[in-house]
Amino acid sequence: MSSAGEGLSRPLPEQVRLQVVELAAQVLGSMSAATVPGPLRGIAKFDPRKRARLGSAPIAAQLENDKEFRELVAETLQEAWPELVAALAEGTVPPAAEPVMVAAAAYLTRPPGWPDLVELARADLEQAAAAGSQREQAEVRLREQLAAHRATAKEEIERVREQLRSARSENAELRRKLHDARERVRAAEARAAELQAETAEATSRAAGASGAAETELRRLKERLAEAESHLEEGRRAAREGRSVEDTRIRVLMDALQDAAAGLRKELALPTSITRPADYVTGVKPGEPGVGAVPARALANDDPQLLDQLLAIPNLHLIIDGYNVTKTGYPSLTLADQRSRILTGLGGLAVQARVEVTCVFDGAELNGPVHVSAPRGVRVMFSAPGEIADDLIRRLVRAEPSGRAIAVVSSDREVAESVRRMGARPVPSTLLLRRLGRT
Template identity: 75%
Template sequence: MSRPLPEQVRLHVVDLAAQLLGSMPSSAVPAPLRGIARFDPRKRARLGGALIAAQLETDKEFREIVAEAITEGWPELVQSLAEGVVPPAADPVVVAAAAYLTRPPGWPEMVELAREELERSADTAQESAHEEVVRRLRDQLAAQKAQAKSDIERLREQLKAARAENADLRRKLHDARRRAKEAEAVAAEMTAAAEEAKAAVASATSAMETELRRTRERLAAAERQLEAARRAAREGRSIEDARVRLLLDALQDAAAGLRRELALPSTISRPADTVAAVSPDRPSVSGVPARALADDDPALLDQLLALPQLHLIIDGYNVTKTGYGTLTLADQRDRLMTGLGGLVAQTRVEVTCVFDGAELNGPVPVVAPRGVRVMFSAPGQIADDLIRQLVRAEPVGRAIAVVSSDREVADSVRRMGARPVPSSLLLRRLSRC
């Protein structure tokens, strides 16, 4: 047989063989099917169908055993097939299954006849189904046409009523527009009067606000002058005196350092010793000792801290967010203050730490260690501007270093004569304190 069994015939043959496996002695069951024979009867054909079909195809003895069972069930059918006669009223599936198992003369033709019969039955069923679908579609179309006709009649009635209602609404709209125009004329007169009154009030208010602002500015200027006078009187010197004093201290420390570097005697024993061979410039960050260092060189900050009268200005939040970004702002400030206290104790440099206070709603408690000046920017001012003001306030020539990784801040203070230092260098230096 060249063609496989029709699927319905194959399932029927496998089901017959699966039922027979349960009643066969274990010794008579083919070896490949012994495991399947122990299955539940409902599972044999479903789980072992492929093995059973293959065994029937290759094992003649097993097929003959199944053929005996079908002969006992349908003896007249098997006898007719053996005589080469196919009963006209017989089920094609049963005929093909019996022919395949008993193998009478011409059984392949019988299987093919059954296949053709099954295909014709399937085609007939499909055609009947198609006719039924067509019939239902025609019924639905007729119903939809009737419904559409009814909807059209209803819509015509609704359109007629809507037209009558529209005519009535048009009359009402005409009356409403006439009344609206009259109301708009009255409203325009009232609006004009209100605008005149508002303009007069605005003019008076603007004049009052301008005068009030000028008064406040004069009051603020007077308060600043009074505070400056009080500070000068309290400190006993002016701001310019403080700058000169600070510059003199820097020059004095530089001269002392030069004397130690050249191993000069502490007293001048000869007149020629009063003539300086070298007149050093005033100390500044441009004269970093030893070799020239890059901004990210770890030795840079140590050499800057060794300069006499160095003023170290720190961009507070730029440093803390670089090193302690996961902490709260309060914890960041406390940790930075602790490190700066140790740095001042070791180097004795002047340290000013600037924080951005423009967005603060009130004063911030900060415990500044001895020697550390803490400043917050005023409302409307950012910390970067306050840092630039601190640099401008220093006398020309004083050594100033600004710790910030903000490129804009670094570039601006460099143009003003200060030396920018990345925040990472200060964090590395604080870790050694």
């Protein structure tokens, strides 16, 4: 309020001023246009919700200076709060009355000693405000303490959880190591038993083969003497004509062939021809060089490259299995990847009639697996501690110099190393494209 009220040493408390202005704004809206004080006629036209807010200062000044307007507002207050106005007129304050309403009623009705009533209400309001401030400060302190305790508790919980996670991880690692150690012990014991059995069998076979070899050697010596005799007779008959000589040579060749067949049978030698790749150790669940393919140069990504390589007689096609499957269908499980590529390689082996070896990385497996290899496809897994790349290099190295070898892998290191050993590297995408046509 711009100036202190009559008999007041200080302006009305803000809450009291807002209350009397609100009452006056309500009365102002119910007055006729002729009775509205001149300074407030523009404000009287405002919306009831805006009247007290926008016309606060003019209304307060009018109440201070216009006794008739103030008394009109006081009559409205008296109608609304008759008991309060009556008690103040008698010089008493109702025990349950709010300090703001007491001060507002005293200011408007002006009973005897009303300035003291306003000051008393001011004191009550200040005391309540101070108590509220102290309460708010106490609440702030309690909230801060609670937040600190919660943060401490959260940190402690996280620390305990981290310790628990660490303990669980160590326990799992120890269990894994124990399991691995037991597996290695069982594997070593099984391998030792196999080696003992193989040693005994090899000793027995060696003894039998030695006796058979001595017997066959005696037979060969006898046949050789007979052949020498026939040869001598052939020389003597050379004068008799070319036909006799050819006849005797054929007899000699037949004798040698019979001797070789008998020796092979006595030594129990295999009748089928093994290949160099069969002698490369791995974990099994099977002519012209590639440098001259073809006369015109082909890029590594040329679709015709693999077709022309497959046309080479006696080609050995070595495939890096997981390199191809993880390029073509990585979303499948390892078992499904192996099944899919081996099915395609079976058809390719039948069509191209080449030697096919598919190598998988044994480190990808949790244990031995059963793989049904298609006819004409050799399947090999790298041994523990060996990657598939090293097994592929050993397969290439085992082949005789000059044999046509093609290695399917998109691994740059594998491609460079097999190229230096005389093999032709082929990207995995070309094989995937070729299998898609099969």
